[in-house]
Amino acid sequence: MPSLILCYHKVGPESAEGRFLNVSPETLAKHVKFFLRRGFQGRTVSGLALAPNVREIAFTFDDAYQCATDHVPEIFKPHGLSATFYAVPGLEESSWDGTRARKLASMEKLLELERGGHEIGNHTYRHPHLAGLTRRIVLEELLLAQQALVDQGLSITSVCYPFGSHNDLTVRVAKRIGLVRGVTLSKGLVPEGADPLRLPRVVVGFRDGPPLLTYKIWVRPLLQRVGL
Ligand SMILES: [Zn+2]
Numbered sequence: 001m002p003s004l005i006l007c008y009h010k011v012g013p014e015s016a017e018g019r020f021l022n023v024s025p026e027t028l029a030k031h032v033k034f035f036l037r038r039g040f041q042g043r044t045v046s047g048l049a050l051a052p053n054v055r056e057i058a059f060t061f062d063d064a065y066q067c068a069t070d071h072v073p074e075i076f077k078p079h080g081l082s083a084t085f086y087a088v089p090g091l092e093e094s095s096w097d098g099t100r101a102r103k104l105a106s107m108e109k110l111l112e113l114e115r116g117g118h119e120i121g122n123h124t125y126r127h128p129h130l131a132g133l134t135r136r137i138v139l140e141e142l143l144l145a146q147q148a149l150v151d152q153g154l155s156i157t158s159v160c161y162p163f164g165s166h167n168d169l170t171v172r173v174a175k176r177i178g179l180v181r182g183v184t185l186s187k188g189l190v191p192e193g194a195d196p197l198r199l200p201r202v203v204v205g206f207r208d209g210p211p212l213l214t215y216k217i218w219v220r221p222l223l224q225r226v227g228l
Contacts, residue, residue, distance in 0.1 A: 002189035003048050004040070004217065005058045006031070007201040010102065012067035019206035020100070025071045027209060032059075032079055034210040042081040044119035045158045045181050045199070052192055060084045060183060060201065062160055063094055063123060069105040073116055085113060086123035086160035086183075089148035096127055096162075107152050114154055121158040122146055122179060129165035138173045146177055157181060159197075171197045188221060 009021035011028055023031075036042065040057040043049070048058055059076075061068045064085040072083050087110055088094075093101045105113075110120050124130065125144035133141070142159065149156045159174045164185025174182055174197055182197035190199050202217050 066103040084119040090125035
């Protein structure tokens with residue numbers, strides 16, 4: 001059974017956050033119950049065993065949007081479940097969202113989340129497309145974020161490449177600064193023997209209730225494999 005990593009962004013009601021890169025708290029709660037009922041063990045990204053025959057799932061929240069960090073802990077707590085939030089410590093708002101920019105979690109909130117058993121990961125300092133940047137800039141982006149988070153006392157061992165943008169250089173630099181897990185936007189379950197710094201994920205959209213999510217994760221890849 002391959003490991004499964006789900007990728008979320010915002011978590012909030014449609015009236016406040018819209019549908020783009022958002023799921024409602026009710027939908028997220030349904031996802032949690034759906035996977036736990038099916039015997040998945042909830043892990044943080046750094047806590048994944050990535051071993052065969054382990055039925056495990058990691059819920060990741062890119063950008064650590066304030067709306068996500070406000071809603072996720074209360075949804076996860078009754079299940080003893082931990083999430084992974086990828087923080088951008090150089091920004092207070094999601095500048096890449098243009099007119100839909102939203103507040104990102106404060107450092108205090110990130111510390112509170114880690115104390116509550118959640119993982120905080122490195123999502124660079126200013127959220128650039130990393131592939132194509134020089135080694136110096138890639139190093140600066142990852143290192144500034146790492147320092148900003150670690151200096152506050154957070155333990156940071158995984159990275160999420162903004163926009164999924166990464167290449168061999170990005171991965172080498174991430175490894176060099178001590179990061180041991182990395183998540184991308186490559187689609188699918190984590191195959192056996194996957195590079196731990198290039199783990200694929202399944203991106204969850206607003207309309208993805210459990211039936212659509214099941215289709216995305218298990219049915220569509222099968223259909224694609226047989227050419228349908
Ligand atoms: Zn991002």
